[in-house]
Amino acid sequence: MPAHDALQDMIASADQSHLLKLADRLKPERRAALMQDLEEADWDKIPAWIERYVRHKPDLPIPTDVDPAPYYPADCASAVRSYDETRFRAKGEQLIRNGRVAAFIVAGGQGSRLGFEGPKGCFPGGAVTGKPLFQFFADSLLRFRDRLGVSVPLYIMTSPLNHDATVAFFKEHKHFGLDPADVTCFQQGGVPSFEMRTGRMMLTPDGRLASNPDGHGGSLTALAKSGALEDMANRGVEHISYIQVDNPIARVLDPVFLGLHADAADSSAEMSSKMLPKAYPEEKLGMFVASDGRVSVIEYSDLPMERQRETTPDGKLKFLAGNIAMHVLGRAFVERVAQTAEEALPFHRAEKKIPCLDPETLEPVSPSENNGIKLERFVFDALPSAAQSIVYETVRRDEFAPIKNAEGVDSPASSAQIQTERAAAWLERAGVQIPRNDEGKSDCVIELSTRTALWASDLADADLPKKIKPGAKVAI
Numbered sequence: 188m189p190a191h192d193a194l195q196d197m198i199a200s201a202d203q204s205h206l207l208k209l210a211d212r213l214k215p216e217r218r219a220a221l222m223q224d225l226e227e228a229d230w231d232k233i234p235a236w237i238e239r240y241v242r243h244k245p246d247l248p249i250p251t252d253v254d255p256a257p258y259y260p261a262d263c264a265s266a267v268r269s270y271d272e273t274r275f276r277a278k279g280e281q282l283i284r285n286g287r288v289a290a291f292i293v294a295g296g297q298g299s300r301l302g303f304e305g306p307k308g309c310f311p312g313g314a315v316t317g318k319p320l321f322q323f324f325a326d327s328l329l330r331f332r333d334r335l336g337v338s339v340p341l342y343i344m345t346s347p348l349n350h351d352a353t354v355a356f357f358k359e360h361k362h363f364g365l366d367p368a369d370v371t372c373f374q375q376g377g378v379p380s381f382e383m384r385t386g387r388m389m390l391t392p393d394g395r396l397a398s399n400p401d402g403h404g405g406s407l408t409a410l411a412k413s414g415a416l417e418d419m420a421n422r423g424v425e426h427i428s429y430i431q432v433d434n435p436i437a438r439v440l441d442p443v444f445l446g447l448h449a450d451a452a453d454s455s456a457e458m459s460s461k462m463l464p465k466a467y468p469e470e471k472l473g474m475f476v477a478s479d480g481r482v483s484v485i486e487y488s489d490l491p492m493e494r495q496r497e498t499t500p501d502g503k504l505k506f507l508a509g510n511i512a513m514h515v516l517g518r519a520f521v522e523r524v525a526q527t528a529e530e531a532l533p534f535h536r537a538e539k540k541i542p543c544l545d546p547e548t549l550e551p552v553s554p555s556e557n558n559g560i561k562l563e564r565f566v567f568d569a570l571p572s573a574a575q576s577i578v579y580e581t582v583r584r585d586e587f588a589p590i591k592n593a594e595g596v597d598s599p600a601s602s603a604q605i606q607t608e609r610a611a612a613w614l615e616r617a618g619v620q621i622p623r624n625d626e627g628k629s630d631c632v633i634e635l636s637t638r639t640a641l642w643a644s645d646l647a648d649a650d651l652p653k654k655i656k657p658g659a660k661v662a663i
Contacts, residue, residue: 344409390543465506610633633661
């Protein structure tokens with residue numbers, strides 16, 4: 188299958204003619220697949236990417252004069268900053284009830300780091316039931332449907348690796364009770380992988396164009412390219428609640444957060460973020476900072492550690508607000524950022540070991556050292572594009588139990604422990620006796636469904652046991 192003249196010209200202009208020579212040496216089926224990849228590549232952008240990110244190591248500008256970003260504390264009566272939580276909750280619930288809010292889950296990852304075959308959203312994250320991560324969020328939306336009488340549309344960004352499996356999983360589970368018409372899955376974009384030394388585009392061991400997903404920042408362009416933003420506009424959606432799939436207790440919708448985003452005096456209703464207070468200076472969380480009147484995120488590796496260790500007069504960390512990838516974005520804002528993505532969402536360069544096809548022998552290569560460049564975008568890079576941006580604190584135990592690693596920190600075991608401690612604290616407030624060991628930790632395992640409670644106050648009228656026995660495993 189020879190390349191047509193226009194494609195040949197684009198490939199040659201990008202100095203990637205080696206791809207056509209390699210294609211000529213492949214067997215017909217593999218050649219056809221590679222030519223399809225080449226047809227779909229962004230040839231108008233690739234030369235600039237190579238020059239900017241591969242031939243050079245770009246120094247992304249880090250503000251030199253930064254202050255901690257102001258934030259709204261989780262406690263609305265805090266001396267740090269008080270606010271009318273009741274008013275903002277009512278505003279957020281009104282937006283949900285009026286169909287102005289969509290839920291958005293970034294779920295392009297595989298469960299390989301967990302030793303799990305399949306999309307990460309299918310991983311059994313329930314501390315007791317082992318229910319999949321996707322079901323946590325579906326149950327949350329069903330709870331809002333029960334409370335507010337409205338079906339909130341759910342958008343899920345997949346990747347080419349897991350899209351078909353994700354769609355099949357939702358069909359198999361009858362969309363977990365959601366209306367299939369309100370569940371939209373779409374794929375994120377990909378970026379070619381480049382040889383580190385030469386800037387040449389690489390082939391996978393099976394002869395396809397080597398590429399990688401374009402990162403969570405690519406979610407904003409994918410929303411536009413997939414037609415999801417147009418669908419939201421047709422539905423009347425104005426605000427997008429953004430979370431990542433690996434955190435089972437993340438609130439897929441938070442009325443107070445939505446209300447602050449849409450109605451706080453210092454918010455532009457363009458992009459808002461949740462933060463978690465850093466537990467210690469070295470914790471590997473990017474930090475929300477303010478510079479020149481704009482909020483942005485500085486990665487923990489980019490701010491000097493002596494600055495990260497700075498404290499306030501009362502002994503708290505000065506740069507306290509850690510980024511946990513929970514946002515609300517205005518739909519119109521996403522539309523604007525997607526149109527200017529090359530500047531608003533610059534790529535970040537990562538040197539990686541990339542299995543590939545040897546261009547001389549056509550034999551598969553598993554490199555022992557970094558041989559290639561992968562590019563990805565970060566969603567928080569959109570923050571400086573917002574005219575004003577607010578940050579809202581959440582409580583670690585109540586909303587942060589990620590599952591990323593097979594063992595240790597951010598593992599299924601650590602998530603189950605956090606799920607249990609959150610449920611135990613909420614149940615004790617509702618009068619349930621919880622067994623505790625000598626260290627004060629729960630001597631049981633508890634999974635509290637989001638169909639039962641999204642907040643501790645939801646348990647006031649729930650049918651609950653009087654006590655939980657030591658060593659019990661209980662799902663409520």
